């Protein structure tokens with residue numbers, strides 16, 4: 379029932395025209411936007427509309443949210459699910475934006491507990507902008523937080539989102555746990571591409587690996603090819619091309 383309701387709302391948003399100035403916002407602020415081919419670009423824009431219009435955007439700490447803020451944050455979220463079932467964000471209902479850092483642990487700002495449990499993502503706008511300024515350093519706060527949403531959607535928060543097929547879980551677990559242990563042990567290959575923060579726990583490992591997958595795909599494919607292959611299979615994209 380709720381699935382139908384969601385689908386109906388989504389199709390209404392998809393049919394609305396894209397506001398003309400959004401493309402300018404993307405071209406100016408979102409470096410990965412220009413790399414899409416025609417088909418992906420169309421799919422991306424359609425999902426972007428749904429994401430921006432479906433969610434509740436909440437200003438916090440004196441932040442004022444305009445279309446630029448919404449479109450830029452939505453772009454980071456939609457890039458992750460471009461070739462996934464977009465219902466994967468179905469439980470996400472609101473995005474809270476602060477102008478800069480806020481008093482949740484700065485690295486892990488998905489708000490837990492309280493009324494909104496896993497339906498809320500909290501972001502610092504400064505951190506989002508910083509992430510986009512350096513699109514190849516393997517550090518992107520928005521990407522990181524939305525990767526946590528995908529992970530959490532599986533029901534657990536353990537670094538394994540819902541994979542495409544049952545047969546994918548075993549190789550996923552083997553490859554990710556091995557890379558995670560190697561990062562914890564300070565092995566060179568992993569440290570070359572993954573931020574040390576990924577050694578915190580499995581959930582952080584997946585989020586950090588996602589940042590590197592999208593921002594440093596060539597290095598990851600070279601240094602940790604098995605990890606790259608698992609992420610490529612899950613996300614359904616190859617950011618190298």
Ligand SMILES: [Zn+2]
Nearest residue numbers: 485486582585
């Ligand atoms: Zn995190």
